[in-house]
Amino acid sequence: MATTSILRLRPAPLTRGLFTPYGDVIESDGNPHYTINDGYAERFSDLAAIDVGAQEGQIRVNIFHALPRALPLPIRMVERHPLSSQAFVGMSERPFLVVVAAPGRTPLASDLHAFVTNGRQGVNYARGTWHHPLIAFATPADFLVIDRGGPGENCDEVFFGEGEIVLEAPTV
Amino acid sequence: MATTSILRLRPAPLTRGLFTPYGDVIESDGNPHYTINDGYAERFSDLAAIDVGAQEGQIRVNIFHALPRALPLPIRMVERHPLSSQAFVGMSERPFLVVVAAPGRTPLASDLHAFVTNGRQGVNYARGTWHHPLIAFATPADFLVIDRGGPGENCDEVFFGEGEIVLEAPTV
Numbered sequence: 503m504a505t506t507s508i509l510r511l512r513p514a515p516l517t518r519g520l521f522t523p524y525g526d527v528i529e530s531d532g533n534p535h536y537t538i539n540d541g542y543a544e545r546f547s548d549l550a551a552i553d554v555g556a557q558e559g560q561i562r563v564n565i566f567h568a569l570p571r572a573l574p575l576p577i578r579m580v581e582r583h584p585l586s587s588q589a590f591v592g593m594s595e596r597p598f599l600v601v602v603a604a605p606g607r608t609p610l611a612s613d614l615h616a617f618v619t620n621g622r623q624g625v626n627y628a629r630g631t632w633h634h635p636l637i638a639f640a641t642p643a644d645f646l647v648i649d650r651g652g653p654g655e656n657c658d659e660v661f662f663g664e665g666e667i668v669l670e671a672p673t674v
Numbered sequence: 675m676a677t678t679s680i681l682r683l684r685p686a687p688l689t690r691g692l693f694t695p696y697g698d699v700i701e702s703d704g705n706p707h708y709t710i711n712d713g714y715a716e717r718f719s720d721l722a723a724i725d726v727g728a729q730e731g732q733i734r735v736n737i738f739h740a741l742p743r744a745l746p747l748p749i750r751m752v753e754r755h756p757l758s759s760q761a762f763v764g765m766s767e768r769p770f771l772v773v774v775a776a777p778g779r780t781p782l783a784s785d786l787h788a789f790v791t792n793g794r795q796g797v798n799y800a801r802g803t804w805h806h807p808l809i810a811f812a813t814p815a816d817f818l819v820i821d822r823g824g825p826g827e828n829c830d831e832v833f834f835g836e837g838e839i840v841l842e843a844p845t846v
Contacts, residue, residue, distance in 0.1 A: 539807040550735040635711040
Protein backbone atom coordinates (compact mmCIF):
# COMPACT_ATOMS: atom_id res chain seq x y z
CA MET A 503 0.00 0.00 0.00
CA ALA A 504 1.16 3.51 -0.72
CA THR A 505 2.00 5.51 2.35
CA THR A 506 0.55 8.98 2.58
CA SER A 507 2.84 11.76 3.65
CA ILE A 508 1.13 14.51 5.60
CA LEU A 509 2.93 17.85 5.70
CA ARG A 510 2.85 19.05 9.28
CA LEU A 511 3.29 22.82 9.51
CA ARG A 512 4.74 23.89 12.85
CA PRO A 513 4.23 27.60 13.58
CA ALA A 514 7.45 29.51 14.23
CA PRO A 515 7.43 32.66 16.37
CA LEU A 516 6.77 35.56 14.00
CA THR A 517 9.68 37.92 13.36
CA ARG A 518 10.16 40.70 10.84
CA GLY A 519 13.17 38.94 9.40
CA LEU A 520 11.34 35.70 8.70
CA PHE A 521 8.27 37.52 7.37
CA THR A 522 10.11 39.74 4.88
CA PRO A 523 9.13 37.67 1.81
CA TYR A 524 5.43 37.97 2.71
CA GLY A 525 4.93 41.55 3.88
CA ASP A 526 5.15 43.54 7.11
CA VAL A 527 4.96 42.68 10.78
CA ILE A 528 3.04 45.51 12.46
CA GLU A 529 4.54 45.80 15.92
CA SER A 530 6.24 48.24 18.22
CA ASP A 531 8.79 45.88 19.77
CA GLY A 532 12.26 46.62 18.44
CA ASN A 533 11.16 49.39 16.08
CA PRO A 534 12.36 53.01 16.15
CA HIS A 535 10.04 55.49 17.83
CA TYR A 536 9.89 59.05 19.01
CA THR A 537 8.10 60.91 21.73
CA ILE A 538 5.01 63.00 21.00
CA ASN A 539 2.07 64.46 22.95
CA ASP A 540 4.21 66.16 25.63
CA GLY A 541 5.74 62.86 26.62
CA TYR A 542 2.47 60.93 26.84
CA ALA A 543 3.00 58.81 23.75
CA GLU A 544 5.71 57.03 21.81
CA ARG A 545 5.08 56.96 18.08
CA PHE A 546 6.18 53.95 15.99
CA SER A 547 5.68 55.31 12.51
CA ASP A 548 4.85 53.89 9.11
CA LEU A 549 4.86 50.18 9.94
CA ALA A 550 3.11 48.76 6.85
CA ALA A 551 3.22 49.29 3.11
CA ILE A 552 -0.49 49.65 2.40
CA ASP A 553 -1.02 49.02 -1.31
CA VAL A 554 -4.66 49.38 -2.28
CA GLY A 555 -4.78 51.95 -5.08
CA ALA A 556 -4.63 49.67 -8.14
CA GLN A 557 -7.58 49.98 -10.54
CA GLU A 558 -9.15 52.86 -8.60
CA GLY A 559 -9.12 50.92 -5.35
CA GLN A 560 -9.94 52.64 -2.08
CA ILE A 561 -8.79 51.81 1.40
CA ARG A 562 -11.29 50.01 3.60
CA VAL A 563 -11.08 49.72 7.37
CA ASN A 564 -13.01 46.76 8.75
CA ILE A 565 -13.39 44.64 11.85
CA PHE A 566 -13.30 40.86 11.61
CA HIS A 567 -14.76 38.99 14.55
CA ALA A 568 -13.02 35.61 14.37
CA LEU A 569 -14.05 32.35 15.97
CA PRO A 570 -11.32 30.02 17.19
CA ARG A 571 -10.23 27.15 14.97
CA ALA A 572 -9.56 23.73 16.43
CA LEU A 573 -5.91 22.65 16.20
CA PRO A 574 -4.39 20.74 14.53
CA LEU A 575 -6.12 22.36 11.53
CA PRO A 576 -6.25 20.77 8.08
CA ILE A 577 -5.08 23.40 5.55
CA ARG A 578 -7.23 23.02 2.46
CA MET A 579 -6.62 26.31 0.67
CA VAL A 580 -4.74 29.57 0.52
CA GLU A 581 -5.71 32.75 -1.29
CA ARG A 582 -4.04 35.88 -2.63
CA HIS A 583 -5.21 39.38 -3.44
CA PRO A 584 -3.60 40.27 -6.77
CA LEU A 585 -4.63 43.93 -6.52
CA SER A 586 -3.82 44.80 -2.93
CA SER A 587 -2.20 44.28 0.42
CA GLN A 588 -4.28 43.20 3.41
CA ALA A 589 -3.43 43.96 7.04
CA PHE A 590 -4.67 42.28 10.24
CA VAL A 591 -4.08 43.80 13.67
CA GLY A 592 -5.48 42.26 16.83
CA MET A 593 -7.73 44.39 19.01
CA SER A 594 -7.48 42.17 22.08
CA GLU A 595 -3.89 40.93 22.47
CA ARG A 596 -4.67 37.40 21.34
CA PRO A 597 -2.04 35.44 19.37
CA PHE A 598 -3.14 34.19 15.97
CA LEU A 599 -1.70 31.90 13.34
CA VAL A 600 -0.46 32.83 9.89
CA VAL A 601 0.10 30.44 6.97
CA VAL A 602 1.77 31.99 3.93
CA ALA A 603 3.61 31.39 0.69
CA ALA A 604 5.56 34.04 -1.23
CA PRO A 605 3.95 35.91 -4.13
CA GLY A 606 4.43 34.35 -7.52
CA ARG A 607 3.53 30.97 -8.94
CA THR A 608 0.79 28.79 -7.53
CA PRO A 609 2.24 27.44 -4.29
CA LEU A 610 2.94 23.82 -3.55
CA ALA A 611 2.37 22.45 -0.06
CA SER A 612 6.12 22.62 0.47
CA ASP A 613 6.08 26.38 -0.19
CA LEU A 614 3.95 27.09 2.87
CA HIS A 615 5.30 28.52 6.12
CA ALA A 616 3.44 28.99 9.40
CA PHE A 617 3.92 31.59 12.12
CA VAL A 618 2.37 32.40 15.47
CA THR A 619 2.11 36.01 16.64
CA ASN A 620 2.94 37.06 20.19
CA GLY A 621 -0.40 38.82 20.73
CA ARG A 622 1.05 42.28 20.08
CA GLN A 623 1.91 41.73 16.42
CA GLY A 624 -0.18 42.34 13.35
CA VAL A 625 0.67 41.37 9.79
CA ASN A 626 0.29 43.09 6.46
CA TYR A 627 0.24 40.62 3.58
CA ALA A 628 1.95 42.19 0.59
CA ARG A 629 0.00 42.28 -2.66
CA GLY A 630 0.00 38.77 -4.09
CA THR A 631 1.18 36.95 -0.95
CA TRP A 632 -0.61 33.62 -0.64
CA HIS A 633 -2.21 33.23 2.78
CA HIS A 634 -4.74 31.19 4.66
CA PRO A 635 -7.80 33.07 5.90
CA LEU A 636 -7.55 34.41 9.46
CA ILE A 637 -6.78 31.75 12.08
CA ALA A 638 -7.74 32.65 15.63
CA PHE A 639 -7.40 29.92 18.20
CA ALA A 640 -8.29 29.30 21.85
CA THR A 641 -10.74 32.24 22.06
CA PRO A 642 -12.81 34.47 19.78
CA ALA A 643 -10.90 37.63 18.84
CA ASP A 644 -11.50 40.90 17.00
CA PHE A 645 -9.12 42.19 14.37
CA LEU A 646 -8.83 45.50 12.60
CA VAL A 647 -8.41 44.74 8.91
CA ILE A 648 -7.09 47.24 6.36
CA ASP A 649 -7.79 46.20 2.79
CA ARG A 650 -9.14 47.42 -0.55
CA GLY A 651 -12.55 48.15 -1.93
CA GLY A 652 -13.10 48.79 -5.61
CA PRO A 653 -13.58 47.24 -9.01
CA GLY A 654 -11.79 44.17 -10.29
CA GLU A 655 -11.38 40.56 -9.22
CA ASN A 656 -9.15 40.59 -6.15
CA CYS A 657 -9.10 37.04 -4.84
CA ASP A 658 -7.40 33.94 -6.28
CA GLU A 659 -7.62 30.65 -4.44
CA VAL A 660 -5.63 27.43 -4.62
CA PHE A 661 -6.75 24.21 -3.01
CA PHE A 662 -4.90 21.29 -1.45
CA GLY A 663 -5.94 17.71 -0.97
CA GLU A 664 -7.59 16.25 2.11
CA GLY A 665 -4.90 15.02 4.47
CA GLU A 666 -2.16 16.79 2.53
CA ILE A 667 -1.33 19.59 5.04
CA VAL A 668 -2.02 19.98 8.74
CA LEU A 669 -1.26 23.06 10.83
CA GLU A 670 -0.05 22.06 14.28
CA ALA A 671 -0.76 23.95 17.47
CA PRO A 672 2.05 26.29 18.47
CA THR A 673 4.33 24.98 21.18
CA VAL A 674 3.90 27.06 24.32
CA MET B 675 -13.33 89.91 43.10
CA ALA B 676 -14.08 88.36 39.76
CA THR B 677 -15.07 84.73 39.91
CA THR B 678 -13.42 82.37 37.46
CA SER B 679 -15.63 79.92 35.67
CA ILE B 680 -13.99 76.59 34.89
CA LEU B 681 -15.60 74.56 32.11
CA ARG B 682 -15.86 70.99 33.35
CA LEU B 683 -16.11 68.52 30.48
CA ARG B 684 -17.84 65.30 31.49
CA PRO B 685 -17.24 62.40 29.09
CA ALA B 686 -20.38 60.90 27.61
CA PRO B 687 -20.43 57.28 26.44
CA LEU B 688 -19.34 57.31 22.80
CA THR B 689 -22.04 56.53 20.22
CA ARG B 690 -22.06 56.82 16.45
CA GLY B 691 -24.98 59.20 16.62
CA LEU B 692 -23.27 61.65 18.95
CA PHE B 693 -19.98 61.41 17.06
CA THR B 694 -21.39 62.10 13.59
CA PRO B 695 -20.18 65.74 13.47
CA TYR B 696 -16.61 64.64 14.19
CA GLY B 697 -16.03 61.49 12.16
CA ASP B 698 -16.52 57.75 12.52
CA VAL B 699 -16.79 55.37 15.44
CA ILE B 700 -14.91 52.20 14.46
CA GLU B 701 -16.79 49.39 16.16
CA SER B 702 -18.58 46.18 15.46
CA ASP B 703 -21.43 46.55 17.96
CA GLY B 704 -24.67 47.33 16.17
CA ASN B 705 -23.15 47.43 12.68
CA PRO B 706 -24.16 45.22 9.76
CA HIS B 707 -21.92 42.23 9.09
CA TYR B 708 -21.70 39.11 7.03
CA THR B 709 -20.13 35.72 7.41
CA ILE B 710 -16.86 34.84 5.68
CA ASN B 711 -14.10 32.24 6.06
CA ASP B 712 -16.41 29.21 6.10
CA GLY B 713 -18.23 30.55 9.12
CA TYR B 714 -15.13 31.39 11.15
CA ALA B 715 -15.42 35.15 10.87
CA GLU B 716 -18.00 37.92 10.79
CA ARG B 717 -16.95 40.87 8.64
CA PHE B 718 -17.97 44.41 9.60
CA SER B 719 -17.01 46.28 6.49
CA ASP B 720 -15.86 49.79 5.64
CA LEU B 721 -16.17 51.42 9.06
CA ALA B 722 -14.18 54.62 8.50
CA ALA B 723 -13.82 57.26 5.79
CA ILE B 724 -10.03 57.37 5.51
CA ASP B 725 -9.14 60.66 3.81
CA VAL B 726 -5.39 60.99 3.35
CA GLY B 727 -4.81 61.62 -0.36
CA ALA B 728 -4.72 65.42 -0.44
CA GLN B 729 -1.51 66.96 -1.81
CA GLU B 730 0.00 63.60 -2.70
CA GLY B 731 -0.53 62.22 0.79
CA GLN B 732 0.01 58.54 1.50
CA ILE B 733 -1.57 56.37 4.14
CA ARG B 734 0.57 55.61 7.18
CA VAL B 735 -0.10 52.83 9.67
CA ASN B 736 1.48 53.46 13.05
CA ILE B 737 1.39 52.30 16.64
CA PHE B 738 1.13 54.82 19.47
CA HIS B 739 2.15 53.58 22.89
CA ALA B 740 0.25 55.90 25.23
CA LEU B 741 0.91 56.60 28.88
CA PRO B 742 -2.08 57.22 31.14
CA ARG B 743 -3.05 60.79 31.94
CA ALA B 744 -4.10 61.78 35.44
CA LEU B 745 -7.73 62.84 35.73
CA PRO B 746 -9.17 65.42 36.04
CA LEU B 747 -7.02 66.68 33.14
CA PRO B 748 -6.60 70.38 32.30
CA ILE B 749 -7.32 70.81 28.58
CA ARG B 750 -4.85 73.35 27.25
CA MET B 751 -5.06 72.76 23.50
CA VAL B 752 -6.74 70.99 20.63
CA GLU B 753 -5.40 70.39 17.15
CA ARG B 754 -6.72 69.61 13.69
CA HIS B 755 -5.27 68.03 10.58
CA PRO B 756 -6.44 70.19 7.67
CA LEU B 757 -5.24 67.68 5.05
CA SER B 758 -6.40 64.37 6.47
CA SER B 759 -8.42 62.14 8.71
CA GLN B 760 -6.75 60.34 11.62
CA ALA B 761 -7.97 57.06 13.14
CA PHE B 762 -7.20 55.52 16.54
CA VAL B 763 -8.09 51.91 17.35
CA GLY B 764 -7.13 50.30 20.64
CA MET B 765 -5.03 47.14 20.54
CA SER B 766 -5.74 46.12 24.14
CA GLU B 767 -9.41 46.77 24.94
CA ARG B 768 -8.72 49.80 27.11
CA PRO B 769 -11.22 52.68 27.15
CA PHE B 770 -9.82 56.07 26.19
CA LEU B 771 -11.08 59.63 26.24
CA VAL B 772 -11.86 61.84 23.27
CA VAL B 773 -12.22 65.63 23.30
CA VAL B 774 -13.45 67.17 20.06
CA ALA B 775 -14.94 70.17 18.34
CA ALA B 776 -16.51 70.18 14.89
CA PRO B 777 -14.48 71.21 11.83
CA GLY B 778 -14.67 74.88 10.95
CA ARG B 779 -13.78 78.02 12.81
CA THR B 780 -11.34 78.09 15.72
CA PRO B 781 -13.25 76.47 18.58
CA LEU B 782 -14.23 78.15 21.81
CA ALA B 783 -14.14 76.21 25.06
CA SER B 784 -17.90 75.90 24.82
CA ASP B 785 -17.58 74.09 21.47
CA LEU B 786 -15.76 71.14 23.03
CA HIS B 787 -17.39 67.77 23.71
CA ALA B 788 -15.89 64.81 25.54
CA PHE B 789 -16.54 61.08 25.10
CA VAL B 790 -15.32 57.86 26.67
CA THR B 791 -15.00 54.71 24.57
CA ASN B 792 -16.17 51.33 25.81
CA GLY B 793 -12.82 49.62 25.14
CA ARG B 794 -13.98 48.08 21.85
CA GLN B 795 -14.46 51.35 19.96
CA GLY B 796 -11.99 53.27 17.85
CA VAL B 797 -12.49 56.72 16.37
CA ASN B 798 -11.65 58.27 13.03
CA TYR B 799 -11.41 62.05 13.23
CA ALA B 800 -12.67 63.52 9.98
CA ARG B 801 -10.37 65.92 8.17
CA GLY B 802 -10.41 69.21 10.06
CA THR B 803 -12.02 67.91 13.27
CA TRP B 804 -10.49 69.63 16.28
CA HIS B 805 -9.32 67.09 18.85
CA HIS B 806 -7.12 66.71 21.86
CA PRO B 807 -4.11 64.41 21.49
CA LEU B 808 -4.68 60.80 22.57
CA ILE B 809 -5.90 60.43 26.16
CA ALA B 810 -5.30 57.03 27.73
CA PHE B 811 -6.07 56.72 31.41
CA ALA B 812 -5.64 54.18 34.20
CA THR B 813 -3.08 52.07 32.30
CA PRO B 814 -0.65 52.37 29.39
CA ALA B 815 -2.24 51.27 26.13
CA ASP B 816 -1.27 50.66 22.51
CA PHE B 817 -3.26 52.07 19.61
CA LEU B 818 -3.16 51.44 15.91
CA VAL B 819 -3.19 54.84 14.22
CA ILE B 820 -4.08 55.38 10.56
CA ASP B 821 -3.03 58.79 9.28
CA ARG B 822 -1.24 60.59 6.46
CA GLY B 823 2.34 61.04 5.44
CA GLY B 824 3.34 63.52 2.76
CA PRO B 825 4.11 67.11 1.97
CA GLY B 826 2.32 70.12 3.39
CA GLU B 827 1.58 71.51 6.84
CA ASN B 828 -1.00 69.20 8.41
CA CYS B 829 -1.40 70.36 12.01
CA ASP B 830 -3.08 73.49 13.37
CA GLU B 831 -3.27 74.06 17.11
CA VAL B 832 -5.41 76.27 19.30
CA PHE B 833 -4.65 76.96 22.94
CA PHE B 834 -6.83 77.62 25.97
CA GLY B 835 -6.05 79.40 29.19
CA GLU B 836 -4.85 77.77 32.38
CA GLY B 837 -7.84 76.82 34.48
CA GLU B 838 -10.25 77.39 31.60
CA ILE B 839 -11.20 73.76 30.84
CA VAL B 840 -10.90 70.56 32.84
CA LEU B 841 -11.72 67.07 31.61
CA GLU B 842 -13.37 65.04 34.34
CA ALA B 843 -12.92 61.32 34.88
CA PRO B 844 -15.69 59.24 33.32
CA THR B 845 -18.32 58.04 35.72
CA VAL B 846 -18.17 54.27 36.06
